[in-house]
Amino acid sequence: MDVLILGAGGREHALAAALAPSPRLGRLFVAPGNPGTAALAANVALDSCDPGAVVAFARREGIGLVVVGPEAPLVAGVADALEGAGIAVFGPSRAAAALEGSKGFTKDLARDVAIPTAGYGRFHSAEAARAHLADVPYPTVIKADGLAAGKGVVIAADRAEAERSVDFMFGGGFGAAGSSVVIEEFMEGEELSFFALCDGIRALPFASAQDHKRVGEGDTGPNTGGMGAISPAPVLDAALEARIMAEIVEPTLRGMRDRGTPFRGVLFVGLMLTADGPKLIEFNVRFGDPETQAMLPRLDADLLPLLEAVARGALPAGPVRLRPEVAVSVVMAARGYPDAPLKGTEVRGLDAAAAVPGVTLFHAGTRAEDGRMLADGGRVLTLVGRGRDVAEARARAYAGVDALDWPDGFCRRDIGLRSRP
Template sequence: AIVCDTLAAARAAARAMLADGAFGAAGGEIVIEERLRGEEASLLAVTDGAAVVPFPPAQDYKRVGDGDAGPNTGGMGAYAPAPVISPERYQDALARIVRPTLAALAAHGRPYRGCLYAGVMQTERGLQVIEFNARFGDPESQVVLPLLESDLLELLCAAAVGDLSGCTARWASRKAVCVVLASGGYPGEYQTGYPIEGLASLRDCEDVILFHAGTARREGRVVTTGGRVLNVVGLGETFAAAIRAAYSAIDDIYFEGMYCRSDIARRVWE
């Protein structure tokens, strides 16, 4: 998606796709939508087609640069639970967005079982839907799942067989912050194959979880293979503690051209 702040930018984006072939055949048809303004959040839930087990709301950072500058990416970080979605707003989202969507799918002969991911934005007109995905979010899952104290497999299996009755999820009261380490140049052109140093130092960090993304093991070393390379997740009783844990761990990691945003979750610093 190309998010445009002006009519001129929108026209330029449309021209690039339709006339200049910016995305090849995939850009031959475009969808133009209203430019929404507000604070985004990601709502994940597991459903058997009727019953819904909601996960804590998360908020991700799509722009590559600090202060939400630069182009969109696959996600440069996230945190959970996101305060922008209060318990009352979450219940409203379930009642007005999630459950009607499931009912409509069933009515069209497409009952949905599995993980439903709703991307929403809190606007002046209330919650507005940006997108739906039939999967967990990335990097939202990296901050939501570490807070789950009950069995994820049990939830998924119950959803798969169409019976979530009696299933609940237990959540830790902690906070989670994910910072993505990216290759220099991402989301544009970037180089790969660089050795990653410092990973062994994180093995005994109780409040840090490392998720690999664009990596591979070659000749006994872990090297970069993609734009988004690693997800460093810090956990803490407060967002401040989780932020410190994540960025302290990042100080021990290095690869050529490594880049990350320095402001992940700063808006909820306690």
């Protein structure tokens, strides 16, 4: 089977690396890809958010399965166009992708099907939002309703900060994503990322991770797309997984099906483990980055038939087989990230880093030019260490980081430190 992956980041490099060994794989394409995927597949200059262009390429090349990496093509309706053309696609329809594309949609769904989550209000004007801020306890959480590359969330310590955030969002700080906002109660507890494969009717637990969102050590500084992750999440056990499936994942599938928009793809459930139990923070409708880089190296099964089964609406009985090891992913970012990352600096030592035992290196924001590898984004590389426990996985990941020669890059040095050994 010939496969096309849409996307250009570390997640797509990890997907390509997991699919490449499959005995069922024919040709592998990544659009647009990066220098890392180029070693495993044919990179294609293709606008992944253009449904017509994606369908035309898939038809021309006889693609058997399209795997959508990022959220933007899903919200743009790429999966709908492929399905309409009779081409199997791993990823939900545009209507189902509203689970990520609109925070307000998700909060309303949670209310309607009794999914535990924080109390909230939806606002379509700065004036209404500011008036609401007079009556809420602090800290409070303010979210841009639409897609903001993982950065559209502010935890406001007081009313003044909350009002500044509201004005920033409605003032176009996140573009169209901030044309409406959700204001939520602040939840305390441990965060958890849980992933389930869904075929529209059934769901199958896939893997778990804990992300580190803030740019600075000790969870300080602004939110980012993610600075590292650990998988499996040390806080997850069999009882908690069963509760997440019963109280959050399965009601979501029923609710989406009842709305006539069944969800088919991977459901990324962002959770807060509160004193009252697990509560939904938000949904994503695709594999996470950098969680995927930590999860997929643990997979002890052929990924291709799993993704195809989701696309065909016929999940296996399960379970998904994972190796009994821990993986820690550490993101190397360009100086200035997330506000103004410095581009064009040379990254050396890639071969040395990838040669560290137990380490896998994934490209994200890189560009090959005249025999050199240059930083071309905010999050540039992900180093993944695997080991028998957290300590060994961390040591290997940071040994890979230390083998790099990139003075203009930085990482958090505390990924996984809060986790149990």
